[in-house]
Amino acid sequence: MRKFVAHRAKALIKHATASIFNPHHHLSSSSNHYYYTFRLARFLTSIASDTSMASDKSTPPLTVDSLNPKVLKCEYAVRGEIVSLAQKLQQDLQANPGSHPFEEIIYCNIGNPQSLGQQPITFFREVLALCDHPTILDRSETQGLFSADSIERAWQILDQIPGRATGAYSHSQGNKGLRDSIAAGIEARDGFPADPNDLFLTDGASPAVHMMMQLLIRSEQDGIFCPIPQYPLYSASIALHGGTLVPYYLDEATGWGLEISELKKQLEAARQKGITVRALVVINPGNPTGQVLAEENQRDIVEFCKKEGLVLLADEVYQENIYVPEKQFHSFKKVSRSMGYGDKDIPLVSFQSVSKGYHGECGKRGGYMEVTGFSPEVREQIYKLASVNLCSNISGQILASLVMSPPKVGDESYESYSAEKDGILQSLARRAKTLEDALNNLEGVTCNKAEGAMYLFPRIVLPNKAIKKAESLKKAPDAYYASRLLNATGIVVVPGSGFGQVPGTWHFRCTILPQEEKIPAIVSQLTEFHKKFMDEFRD
Amino acid sequence: MRKFVAHRAKALIKHATASIFNPHHHLSSSSNHYYYTFRLARFLTSIASDTSMASDKSTPPLTVDSLNPKVLKCEYAVRGEIVSLAQKLQQDLQANPGSHPFEEIIYCNIGNPQSLGQQPITFFREVLALCDHPTILDRSETQGLFSADSIERAWQILDQIPGRATGAYSHSQGNKGLRDSIAAGIEARDGFPADPNDLFLTDGASPAVHMMMQLLIRSEQDGIFCPIPQYPLYSASIALHGGTLVPYYLDEATGWGLEISELKKQLEAARQKGITVRALVVINPGNPTGQVLAEENQRDIVEFCKKEGLVLLADEVYQENIYVPEKQFHSFKKVSRSMGYGDKDIPLVSFQSVSKGYHGECGKRGGYMEVTGFSPEVREQIYKLASVNLCSNISGQILASLVMSPPKVGDESYESYSAEKDGILQSLARRAKTLEDALNNLEGVTCNKAEGAMYLFPRIVLPNKAIKKAESLKKAPDAYYASRLLNATGIVVVPGSGFGQVPGTWHFRCTILPQEEKIPAIVSQLTEFHKKFMDEFRD
Known part of the structure; x- marks a missing residue:
C-alpha cells in the first residue's frame, strides 16, 4: 500500500513536470525538447522515490547516438x-x-x-485457401467453388504435412514434402539433380540473403563482391553485418555487361586494401538493370569464383521474367553442372522468391535458397541459423512449391493457368x-x-x-x-x-x-x- | 569453343581425380576426406586451366573456422x-x-x-481462406461453406488493404487497417490507449526480438539482462549480435520469483565488469518456467527499469495462457500506464505472437511488437530495419488482427469460437x-x-x-x-x-x-x- 501511494505521488509529480515545462509534451517531436523533459521528469521522479536515489551509473537514455552504428x-x-x-x-x-x-x-x-x-494466379490461391481451411475439402459445395486439381493438390500437400497441420512449425528448412516438390521443379528446369536437403525455405528471399551475410561476414575486413548498380538489400545487409561491399561495375555501354576483367581488377584492388573477399553476388536477371546474362558469361563467372575461392551468391528471383526472345534464363547451378562441376566443387547459393515471376506474390513472403558445395559442418551452421527463427511461414512454403511445380498439361487448371x-x-x-x-x-x-x-x-x-x-x-x-x-x-x-x-x-x-x-x-x-x-x- | 573444350577437359580431370582418390566421393561425409579431395581436385584443375594459374592470394576454402564466430x-x-x-x-x-x-x-x-x-480455431481459418481467395466471396456456395461473420470480416479486412491485394507487400510496419484492429484489441485488453503507429508486425515474435537486439547491441560491452532460466531465442540472438547476456536468476523456491534485489545485485556486478546493460528481458508468463508475475512485482520491475535507464523488453506471447484462477495477465504497458508513466517516460517493447495462446498458429508466423517510449529518431531506425525485409507475411498479419479482435458476443461464430x-x-x-x-x-x-x-x-x-x-x-x-x-x-x-x-x-x-x-x-x-x-x- 505504501508503495502504491509512492507510485501515485511519483506519477503526479511527473505529469506536473511535463505540463509545466512542456505544455505540448505528448505532441512534441523535437528530440532535444523530449530529451530535456525526460531528464527533468526523471530527476524529479528519483527525488520522489521512497526506495532509493537514482544511481550515477544508470544507463543513459536511449538516443540515436547510442544505437548500433551498423544499423545507423x-x-x-x-x-x-x-x-x-x-x-x-x-x-x-x-x-x-x-x-x-x-x-x-x-x-x-x-x-x-x-x-x-495485377491479379494473383487463380490455381495458386485456390490451393492456399484450401490448405488454410481443410475442413471444407470434403464438402460438396467445394466442388462447385474450386477446380478439381486444386482440391487434389491441396490433399497432396496436406498429406505431406505431419498431421495435416498447416498451423504447426515445420522442419526449420521447410516441410520435407514441399521441398521434394521444389527440388523436382529445379530438376525439371535445369536437367540436373536437386536435393531437397539442399533447400532452405525462407520468408521471401531477403532472410536468406541475411543468413548468408551473417554466416560469411566476420568483420570489416571481409568483403562481399556486389554489382554496381545493385539491389540495396545487399548493401543494407552487408552494412548490418559489418562487412565491406566490394563493388564491381556493370558496363552500361554494353547493356550492363559483366566483364571478368572488371572483376579481376576490383578483386585485386580489394585484396591490396587487406580485404578478404568471401563471396560474389550476381543478380540475374539484373535488378535494377534488367539485363539477362549470356550462358558464356555465366561460365566465366563460375570459373572466376572457382579459381578465386569465392562463394557464388546467385540472386535468381527474376528467373521467370524474361521479355526478349533472344535471351533465356540459365541457373548458375545448371551452368556449373554443365561445366562438369559437381556437388562439392563450388560453393553456390541460388535465391528464389514467390514475390517475383509472373505471380508476384510479394505479400505471401515465400522463397528458398538452394545451398550446394558447402561442407556438412558449414551446412550445420546454416541449419542452426535457420532453426533460431524456427521456420518460415507455411503458406509461403506451399506457394513456393506451387511456383516450382505449377499445373501441367492435362490438369484441369492448365489452360486457365497458362492463359493467366x-x-x-x-x-x-x-x-x-x-x-x-x-x-x-x-x-x-x-x-x-x-x-x-x-x-x-x-x-x-x-x-x-x-x-x-x-x-x-x-x-x-x-x-x-x-x-x-x-x-x-x-x-x-x-x-x-x-x-x-x-x-x-x-x-x-x-x-x-x-x-x-x-x-x-x-x-x-x-x-x-x-x-x-x-x-x-x-x- | 576453345574455352568450352578447356571446360570439358577440366571436368574430366576433376572427375577422374575424385574417382581415383575417393571412390565414394559423393557419399563421403568425412570432412577431412572431403577437404583433401577438394584441394587435390582444385590443384589439378588449376594446372589444367588454359587461362591462368591459381592465385596464391585466392580466398581459402570455406570451412567452419572461417565463418562468423558469432554464428558458431x-x-x-x-x-x-x-x-x-x-x-x-x-x-x-x-x-x-x-x-x-x-x-x-x-x-x-x-x-x-x-x-x-490441436485443431485450429475455425473462425480464424475461415477468414484466412477467404482472404487468400477473395473471388469466392460473392459466390452463393460460399454462404453454405463459411460462417456469415467470417465472410463479413474478410470483406472488412480486404477493404482495409489497398486494392484488396493480399498478395502485395504492405507498409513495412504492417497494413495500417490491421494495425488499427490490433491497437483496438490492446486498448480493450489494457484500458489504456494504443497507437497503431507503435506496432510493427513481424513473422512471429522472433524477428522482432532480433530487431531489438540488432538495434541495441554495439559490442560485447553491451549487455542484455535475461532471466535464467530463459527461452534460448534470447541467448541465441544476443550471441548472434555480439552482445553479452547478463543473467538474473529466477528463484525456484518461490515459484520462479523475480526478485528486485537479484536484479540490483547482478546489474551492479555487470557494471563493475564494464558492461553497459541496455535492456531487461522479462518473459511473462514464463518460458520455460510457467510462472505468472504478480502486478506488484511488475510495478517494481517497471520502476527498476525506469530508474536504471533500461529498455524493458516484455515477452508477452503467452498472455492468453493462464491456468490458475488466482493469477491474471497484466501487460507491462498497462502496469506502467497505471503507475502514471506516459508514452514518453519509459522505453518499453511488448512482443506478441500468433504461435501461442489458445490458437497456437505457429506455422502462420504472425506476431507484432508494440514499441513505446522511444524518440522519433530511434523509431525511425526501427522502421528502417523493418523496411529492409519489406514486410511480414500478410496472412500472419491478418491472423494477428484476428487474435487481437476475435468474434464478439452476438456474432454468429461467437459461440463456436468460445467453445473451441x-x-x-x-x-x-x-x-x-x-x-x-x-x-x-x-x-x-x-x-x-x-x-x-x-x-x-x-x-x-x-x-x-x-x-x-x-x-x-x-x-x-x-x-x-x-x-x-x-x-x-x-x-x-x-x-x-x-x-x-x-x-x-x-x-x-x-x-x-x-x-x-x-x-x-x-x-x-x-x-x-x-x-x-x-x-x-x-x-
Missing part, C-alpha cells in the same frame, strides 16, 4: 525518403482532393505487382518496351533494354544548372529529379544513387508494373515533366 | 541435439516398426500445439496439473506449478553415479537424462542446460501439449523410466 550506417533506398514523400502526398490527396496536379500516386519504386492491380501466366508476361514485355522507347525519346536520357526482371534504369544527363540546384538543396541530383517528378506527376521512381552508379552519372529505377492501360498516361506525364524540367535548367 | 557461438537448444536424435529414431520407426520400445515419438520439446493434434477456445484452455490446464502432479511424484523431482505458458520445468536431483556416467560421455547430466528418456520412451524433452539454471542443479523442459488422451500413457512411461533410471544409478 544501413540504407534502404527503395523504401527511403522518396517513398515517405509519396505517402505524404497520398495523404494530402485523400484529405484534399485536387490539392496536387495529379489524381493518384503511381508507385513505380518497388517490384510489387499486385499493389498495382502468358497474359501477364506478354503484357509486362509490352510495357517494358513502351516505357523503354518513351525514355529513349527524352532529351538527355538513354535507357538499356529490360531483357528481364521488372525494371528500367535509364541514365539522365542532367544540366549543370539542375545539378547545382540539387547541391544547393543538399540532395543528390537524381534524388532531386525524382522528387520533382513525384511532385509534378505522382510517379514514384527511385534515384540511381540508392543503387550505386558510376560517379558523375545519374539514373533512376522505374518498374514496368503499372497496369497496361495506364502506361500511355504515364508516358505523356513523364514526357511533359521532363521537357519542362529541361526547359527550366537547360545549360 | 550461438546455440539453440529447443531444436538441438536431442531433436536430431528424435528425428533419427522416428526414421528408424518408419523403416523398421518395432525397432524401439515405443511406437511413436512424442515431441514435448517445443511449443507447437497443432503438431500434436475454452475447450483448449481448460484442457491445457488439466494437462498441466496432471503432468505437474506426476512429476512431483517421482523420486528426487520437484516441479513448480505451470500457472501459465505451455511448459513445466521440473528439477531433478540426479544421483552422483548418473552425473559421473554423463561426464564420462561428455554430456551435461540433464542432457544424458533426456537422451535416456527419449531412447526408452520416445518422449522428447529439452535439457535444462539449454535454458540456463543455477549451477549444480538439473532440470528439463516439458511441454503440456500432448493431446489429453495421451497424457496417462506419457505419465506411466515417464514414471516407469524414471524408476528404472534411479534404480540403475541410485547412490
Whole structure:
C-alpha cells in the first residue's frame, strides 16, 4: 500500500513536470525538447522515490547516438525518403482532393505487382485457401467453388504435412514434402539433380540473403563482391553485418555487361586494401538493370569464383521474367553442372522468391535458397541459423512449391493457368518496351533494354544548372529529379544513387508494373515533366 | 569453343581425380576426406586451366573456422541435439516398426500445439481462406461453406488493404487497417490507449526480438539482462549480435520469483565488469518456467527499469495462457500506464505472437511488437530495419488482427469460437496439473506449478553415479537424462542446460501439449523410466 501511494505521488509529480515545462509534451517531436523533459521528469521522479536515489551509473537514455552504428550506417533506398514523400502526398490527396496536379500516386519504386492491380494466379490461391481451411475439402459445395486439381493438390500437400497441420512449425528448412516438390521443379528446369536437403525455405528471399551475410561476414575486413548498380538489400545487409561491399561495375555501354576483367581488377584492388573477399553476388536477371546474362558469361563467372575461392551468391528471383526472345534464363547451378562441376566443387547459393515471376506474390513472403558445395559442418551452421527463427511461414512454403511445380498439361487448371501466366508476361514485355522507347525519346536520357526482371534504369544527363540546384538543396541530383517528378506527376521512381552508379552519372529505377492501360498516361506525364524540367535548367 | 573444350577437359580431370582418390566421393561425409579431395581436385584443375594459374592470394576454402564466430557461438537448444536424435529414431520407426520400445515419438520439446493434434480455431481459418481467395466471396456456395461473420470480416479486412491485394507487400510496419484492429484489441485488453503507429508486425515474435537486439547491441560491452532460466531465442540472438547476456536468476523456491534485489545485485556486478546493460528481458508468463508475475512485482520491475535507464523488453506471447484462477495477465504497458508513466517516460517493447495462446498458429508466423517510449529518431531506425525485409507475411498479419479482435458476443461464430477456445484452455490446464502432479511424484523431482505458458520445468536431483556416467560421455547430466528418456520412451524433452539454471542443479523442459488422451500413457512411461533410471544409478 505504501508503495502504491509512492507510485501515485511519483506519477503526479511527473505529469506536473511535463505540463509545466512542456505544455505540448505528448505532441512534441523535437528530440532535444523530449530529451530535456525526460531528464527533468526523471530527476524529479528519483527525488520522489521512497526506495532509493537514482544511481550515477544508470544507463543513459536511449538516443540515436547510442544505437548500433551498423544499423545507423544501413540504407534502404527503395523504401527511403522518396517513398515517405509519396505517402505524404497520398495523404494530402485523400484529405484534399485536387490539392496536387495529379489524381493518384503511381508507385513505380518497388517490384510489387499486385499493389498495382495485377491479379494473383487463380490455381495458386485456390490451393492456399484450401490448405488454410481443410475442413471444407470434403464438402460438396467445394466442388462447385474450386477446380478439381486444386482440391487434389491441396490433399497432396496436406498429406505431406505431419498431421495435416498447416498451423504447426515445420522442419526449420521447410516441410520435407514441399521441398521434394521444389527440388523436382529445379530438376525439371535445369536437367540436373536437386536435393531437397539442399533447400532452405525462407520468408521471401531477403532472410536468406541475411543468413548468408551473417554466416560469411566476420568483420570489416571481409568483403562481399556486389554489382554496381545493385539491389540495396545487399548493401543494407552487408552494412548490418559489418562487412565491406566490394563493388564491381556493370558496363552500361554494353547493356550492363559483366566483364571478368572488371572483376579481376576490383578483386585485386580489394585484396591490396587487406580485404578478404568471401563471396560474389550476381543478380540475374539484373535488378535494377534488367539485363539477362549470356550462358558464356555465366561460365566465366563460375570459373572466376572457382579459381578465386569465392562463394557464388546467385540472386535468381527474376528467373521467370524474361521479355526478349533472344535471351533465356540459365541457373548458375545448371551452368556449373554443365561445366562438369559437381556437388562439392563450388560453393553456390541460388535465391528464389514467390514475390517475383509472373505471380508476384510479394505479400505471401515465400522463397528458398538452394545451398550446394558447402561442407556438412558449414551446412550445420546454416541449419542452426535457420532453426533460431524456427521456420518460415507455411503458406509461403506451399506457394513456393506451387511456383516450382505449377499445373501441367492435362490438369484441369492448365489452360486457365497458362492463359493467366502468358497474359501477364506478354503484357509486362509490352510495357517494358513502351516505357523503354518513351525514355529513349527524352532529351538527355538513354535507357538499356529490360531483357528481364521488372525494371528500367535509364541514365539522365542532367544540366549543370539542375545539378547545382540539387547541391544547393543538399540532395543528390537524381534524388532531386525524382522528387520533382513525384511532385509534378505522382510517379514514384527511385534515384540511381540508392543503387550505386558510376560517379558523375545519374539514373533512376522505374518498374514496368503499372497496369497496361495506364502506361500511355504515364508516358505523356513523364514526357511533359521532363521537357519542362529541361526547359527550366537547360545549360 | 576453345574455352568450352578447356571446360570439358577440366571436368574430366576433376572427375577422374575424385574417382581415383575417393571412390565414394559423393557419399563421403568425412570432412577431412572431403577437404583433401577438394584441394587435390582444385590443384589439378588449376594446372589444367588454359587461362591462368591459381592465385596464391585466392580466398581459402570455406570451412567452419572461417565463418562468423558469432554464428558458431550461438546455440539453440529447443531444436538441438536431442531433436536430431528424435528425428533419427522416428526414421528408424518408419523403416523398421518395432525397432524401439515405443511406437511413436512424442515431441514435448517445443511449443507447437497443432503438431500434436490441436485443431485450429475455425473462425480464424475461415477468414484466412477467404482472404487468400477473395473471388469466392460473392459466390452463393460460399454462404453454405463459411460462417456469415467470417465472410463479413474478410470483406472488412480486404477493404482495409489497398486494392484488396493480399498478395502485395504492405507498409513495412504492417497494413495500417490491421494495425488499427490490433491497437483496438490492446486498448480493450489494457484500458489504456494504443497507437497503431507503435506496432510493427513481424513473422512471429522472433524477428522482432532480433530487431531489438540488432538495434541495441554495439559490442560485447553491451549487455542484455535475461532471466535464467530463459527461452534460448534470447541467448541465441544476443550471441548472434555480439552482445553479452547478463543473467538474473529466477528463484525456484518461490515459484520462479523475480526478485528486485537479484536484479540490483547482478546489474551492479555487470557494471563493475564494464558492461553497459541496455535492456531487461522479462518473459511473462514464463518460458520455460510457467510462472505468472504478480502486478506488484511488475510495478517494481517497471520502476527498476525506469530508474536504471533500461529498455524493458516484455515477452508477452503467452498472455492468453493462464491456468490458475488466482493469477491474471497484466501487460507491462498497462502496469506502467497505471503507475502514471506516459508514452514518453519509459522505453518499453511488448512482443506478441500468433504461435501461442489458445490458437497456437505457429506455422502462420504472425506476431507484432508494440514499441513505446522511444524518440522519433530511434523509431525511425526501427522502421528502417523493418523496411529492409519489406514486410511480414500478410496472412500472419491478418491472423494477428484476428487474435487481437476475435468474434464478439452476438456474432454468429461467437459461440463456436468460445467453445473451441475454452475447450483448449481448460484442457491445457488439466494437462498441466496432471503432468505437474506426476512429476512431483517421482523420486528426487520437484516441479513448480505451470500457472501459465505451455511448459513445466521440473528439477531433478540426479544421483552422483548418473552425473559421473554423463561426464564420462561428455554430456551435461540433464542432457544424458533426456537422451535416456527419449531412447526408452520416445518422449522428447529439452535439457535444462539449454535454458540456463543455477549451477549444480538439473532440470528439463516439458511441454503440456500432448493431446489429453495421451497424457496417462506419457505419465506411466515417464514414471516407469524414471524408476528404472534411479534404480540403475541410485547412490
